[in-house]
Amino acid sequence: MHWKSRILHSTPTVPTGFNSFATPVYRGSTILLGSMANAHDEWHMERGWNYGLYGTPTALELGARIAAMEGARHTFLAPGGQAAISLIYLSFCKSGSHALVPFNAYGPNRHLAGDLLRGLGIEVEAYDPMIGSEIASLVRPNTSLIWCESPGSVTMEIQDVTAIVVAAHERGVTVALDNTYAAGVLLDAFAMGVDVSMQALTKYIGGHSDLLLGSVSVNTEAAYRAVGSTHQQIGMAVSPDDCSLALRGLQTLAVRLEKLEASTLEIARWCAEQAEIETVLHPAMESCPGHEFWKRDFTGSSSIFSMVFDRRYSPEQVNRFVDSLKMFGIGWSWGGTHSLAMAYPGLERPTGDYAGRIVRLNVGLEEPVDLIEDLRAAMVLALV
């Protein structure tokens, strides 16, 4: 064979005797089938290698580990948390469906609901996250999905997920939970009866602010079929390189979560003692709405909380406070190694007046003493 052909037709083999803790990155759009007998075009959700879009060994290994952590039957992967959210809507809603989403849900979830989904004839209604069993009054004959996000984004309300699940299941409605805050482990979604648990793996599983990935975990056969079929029809491919980073992140998840919980609590308690702060919204603190449900349902807390500045401060002063921080970077997202801060001058909440006074902190792996000093210095500089 000419070398130009030979170089293309070398046969890579899996080495024997080479064992590593790392899952290899298996790249492949085409998967060699060997014979026409193996060529088929029906889809697979498990290990029936067919085409790279339907899974590589690296992606399926990550899915299997997330499923094991969450106690799920199966975990599907998506290119990001927001993609996982879209996948859930498209799996359970069709034109004419009604869905319910808490008004404090992740902003792009509500944006998707109000724009693209509305255009498809899917009506998504916002509800008060503290509604509990009263959600029953909002369920209509065409309600096909109820979202929970606990704690909610920025204002951190903890929901009575159990009461919502009971009311939903009495009416045959699927319940999906954004379980990102709990990293899929600090809240046992399936033990509480939730049908679908999603995570932005971007946050705690990735853990280093360098990848975007999402997961959708299911426990029932019906949810498995619904999500699996949609996942494949819309072609939600994930990169095996990203999956390998997430697999590496999983190895240090437990120690990172422990350290983040301790540091975040120390900083949140310090904030609560400052005269400049009206209230601190941290799920493990009594001042957080729904704290009783956190005590009942969660086995720990993680790295984000919000603080609300006293009414005497203007939104400009609060922005200046964030601008004055040296160790907390200004940026979206959370769950990584570095601390972040974000002010929300345009926060929209029907029940609260926190807009312009609320700052969400994501605590990283720096020493809390340094972070507290940074917060103290920024308060002195900005709030004069």
Ligand SMILES: Cc1ncc(COP(=O)(O)O)c(C=O)c1O
């Ligand atoms: C609660 C929550 N869910 C979902 C997402 C979306 O994740 P991603 O950024 O991976 O799309 C985010 C991102 O900030 C989030 O905060």
